[in-house]
Amino acid sequence: MLKKSVGLVGSSLLLFGLAACGGGGSDSGSGSENEGSSSGSGEGGSDAEVEIFSWWTGAGEEDGLMALIEMFEEENPDISVENAAVAGGAGTNAKAVLATRMQGDDPPSTFQVHGGAELNDSWVAADKMEPLNDFYEEEELNDKFPEELVDMVSSDGDIYSVPVNIHRGNVMFYNMEVFEENDIEPPSDIDEFFEVAEELEAAGVTPLAMGDKESWPATQIYENLLLANLGPEDYEALWEGEVGFDDERVATATEQFGQMLEYVNEDHASRNWQDSAQMVADGEAAMINMGDWAKGYFVNDLGLEVNEGFGYTPFPGTAEEFMVITDTFGLPKGVENPEQVQEFLSVLGSKEGQDTFNPLKGSIPARVDADESKYDEYGQDTMEDFQETSLTPSLAHGSAASEGFVTKANQAVNIFVTQGDEEKLMESMQTALDEEQQ
Amino acid sequence: MPVKAVPGFFCLKEGWKMADEVMDKTAAKDRVKRKKVVKDRWWAVAFIVPSFLLVAVFVYGFIGWTGYVSLSNWNSLTPDFSFAGFANYIYLFQDFRFQADLRNTLFFTILFIGFVIVSGLGLAVLIDQKLKAETLFRNIFLFPMALSFVVTGVVWQWLLNPSTGYNTFLAFFGIEPLWYTDTTILGGFQWGSIEFGLPVAIIALVIAAVWQMTGFSLAMYLAGLRGIPEELREAARVDGASEWKVYMKVVIPLLLPITVSVVIIMAHISLKIFDLVYAMTGSGANFVTDVPGVYMFETTFRANYYANGAAIAMVMLILVAVFIVPYLLANRRREG
Numbered sequence: 001m002l003k004k005s006v007g008l009v010g011s012s013l014l015l016f017g018l019a020a021c022g023g024g025g026s027d028s029g030s031g032s033e034n035e036g037s038s039s040g041s042g043e044g045g046s047d048a049e050v051e052i053f054s055w056w057t058g059a060g061e062e063d064g065l066m067a068l069i070e071m072f073e074e075e076n077p078d079i080s081v082e083n084a085a086v087a088g089g090a091g092t093n094a095k096a097v098l099a100t101r102m103q104g105d106d107p108p109s110t111f112q113v114h115g116g117a118e119l120n121d122s123w124v125a126a127d128k129m130e131p132l133n134d135f136y137e138e139e140e141l142n143d144k145f146p147e148e149l150v151d152m153v154s155s156d157g158d159i160y161s162v163p164v165n166i167h168r169g170n171v172m173f174y175n176m177e178v179f180e181e182n183d184i185e186p187p188s189d190i191d192e193f194f195e196v197a198e199e200l201e202a203a204g205v206t207p208l209a210m211g212d213k214e215s216w217p218a219t220q221i222y223e224n225l226l227l228a229n230l231g232p233e234d235y236e237a238l239w240e241g242e243v244g245f246d247d248e249r250v251a252t253a254t255e256q257f258g259q260m261l262e263y264v265n266e267d268h269a270s271r272n273w274q275d276s277a278q279m280v281a282d283g284e285a286a287m288i289n290m291g292d293w294a295k296g297y298f299v300n301d302l303g304l305e306v307n308e309g310f311g312y313t314p315f316p317g318t319a320e321e322f323m324v325i326t327d328t329f330g331l332p333k334g335v336e337n338p339e340q341v342q343e344f345l346s347v348l349g350s351k352e353g354q355d356t357f358n359p360l361k362g363s364i365p366a367r368v369d370a371d372e373s374k375y376d377e378y379g380q381d382t383m384e385d386f387q388e389t390s391l392t393p394s395l396a397h398g399s400a401a402s403e404g405f406v407t408k409a410n411q412a413v414n415i416f417v418t419q420g421d422e423e424k425l426m427e428s429m430q431t432a433l434d435e436e437q438q
Numbered sequence: 439m440p441v442k443a444v445p446g447f448f449c450l451k452e453g454w455k456m457a458d459e460v461m462d463k464t465a466a467k468d469r470v471k472r473k474k475v476v477k478d479r480w481w482a483v484a485f486i487v488p489s490f491l492l493v494a495v496f497v498y499g500f501i502g503w504t505g506y507v508s509l510s511n512w513n514s515l516t517p518d519f520s521f522a523g524f525a526n527y528i529y530l531f532q533d534f535r536f537q538a539d540l541r542n543t544l545f546f547t548i549l550f551i552g553f554v555i556v557s558g559l560g561l562a563v564l565i566d567q568k569l570k571a572e573t574l575f576r577n578i579f580l581f582p583m584a585l586s587f588v589v590t591g592v593v594w595q596w597l598l599n600p601s602t603g604y605n606t607f608l609a610f611f612g613i614e615p616l617w618y619t620d621t622t623i624l625g626g627f628q629w630g631s632i633e634f635g636l637p638v639a640i641i642a643l644v645i646a647a648v649w650q651m652t653g654f655s656l657a658m659y660l661a662g663l664r665g666i667p668e669e670l671r672e673a674a675r676v677d678g679a680s681e682w683k684v685y686m687k688v689v690i691p692l693l694l695p696i697t698v699s700v701v702i703i704m705a706h707i708s709l710k711i712f713d714l715v716y717a718m719t720g721s722g723a724n725f726v727t728d729v730p731g732v733y734m735f736e737t738t739f740r741a742n743y744y745a746n747g748a749a750i751a752m753v754m755l756i757l758v759a760v761f762i763v764p765y766l767l768a769n770r771r772r773e774g
Binding site: 099122266270415419 | 514
């Protein structure tokens, strides 16, 4: 008898518990809505919070983010900051989490997004972002960034995010010792590259290091070759669909891509970009095409010095161009406290903010009026180039075309690296581009 | 009269059966007790309803939703549920990468299951020889199972790295396999848009997966071996069977149900595998180590092709169902 009554009590508790949960859930739901609207309309409640979503969890970049947050909290002691960084995979994991949250109408207060298509073709096109034109006016930001950069974060005349940093994607890093020993100069155009590569190979050094365990480093080489052959305007026109992949210059670039791959390390498929950059640091390989986050890796992780342990030069044939990778932050629709989020964006966009963040991350500021003395030799050089060259959006990093196309392009490049079928690569790129533009 | 513990708590069917038995016994007795049995039935239902609802919504509901999405045009960040028919499936089966995935999954599954069975059974038989340190060996072989596939993947990625790892040792003998960076397809012939054959790189994955899961089949076989009465072997020996024959004709046939279970469990692991591949090799050059799970993740969460991703998920579900459903049906028939 006892057992049974215990069972009875237990199960009725369970049932009532479930019912209570249901009721409680809806009650507390409406309750929090009320709270939300009251604190939103009120004078910026004291327990307000700004949630910053990024994939900055690596050594230098996390320090930079922390320094920014500290700066913000000093200026706004009544707003607390939640650092919602998601680690891993050059943002792949973070982007997956972000997509889920945005679709569930639970956007973070502000989030990291590459300027260009990654912002415009996805979040802006999906009508998930607030325009920031008024914010730019108030903060007088309009003339603080290069025009081409503002274009990358704008869609139909409206500005949607604030660029924080700039990385350059068309850099060729090289081992200075290897070049000195063999008495050769780093190549400045593509023909020179092949001459140099021949000499290096004869000297028993792998001419070009590549780590395409993930495909983007290979795609990066391809996009730089396309840029070198097409020039900045037609390079952009290519992603707009105005220049086709049947263009002769594209065919040349593709052929050169295939030739270049003959000079890369054999075990490229087992390496990630750090592993391949290390080959250059160790002198096993002579050169590597990598974005200038590799500088941070050489300096911070491997303890090398700029212009001693490693040298740098623009990717052959692209000295007049600057392949831009820019991290930006915008304001999603449906955020409860947009004013406070804008407070944070104003710190991000400020000269002080950018000069605090970028030296730590190893990038250069997006603003043109930054304090050069805070940056190392490489940074100063790059800042100069940033103002003097034409800025072009990177495909491999999601600025030139949508993520969907980038994924397909990476797949096509991955197949090409093994099969070497030029026709097939150009055909798959064209098909993917056509599908994307429908 | 002792009160039966609330029947139906574990399984509805058992519950009814038990309730029926109770009913038979009490049929001749008074009505009060019969009422109690009816009440028990209601309890059985009450207990089963919550979990039934949860499974209905969170398993079957979501499977249905995935199926629905896979037939839609939702291939961007903006949901678009207009009907696309089988367009996503047609795209997939024409896609180089997906064809390669199916080929890789096929060979991975065959090799993985084969080696797990052979090595698990072999080790179980050895351990069953009344070893002294039996527990020690059992634990050593079971230990890899305690690791996550991600850990296994990272470790084997280093061990089978062609320029470091085992190759530094194998180089003494003049062999330097390329392991998971090998793009050769053994016995390849053109089929669809891919070269069909055994991708050599898959072998590296098989090694890692077998290393991890052998302990499991070992444990299953060991339990099976212990369940075979010694008399049967004795009888065979008395009839003049050699030890080899005892195993081939008596022990292994009796282990058939275990083998079936191992195959089912390993098949659903290998068909759905993601973590090991993602941590160890990624898609591989020319997609020689890509699997549907990795493709599904990338196409859904990197490329935002939700309908395509859902279609891959449905294909994976069907592949697993091909293995599981006959097994469940056979089980039911046996019980019935």
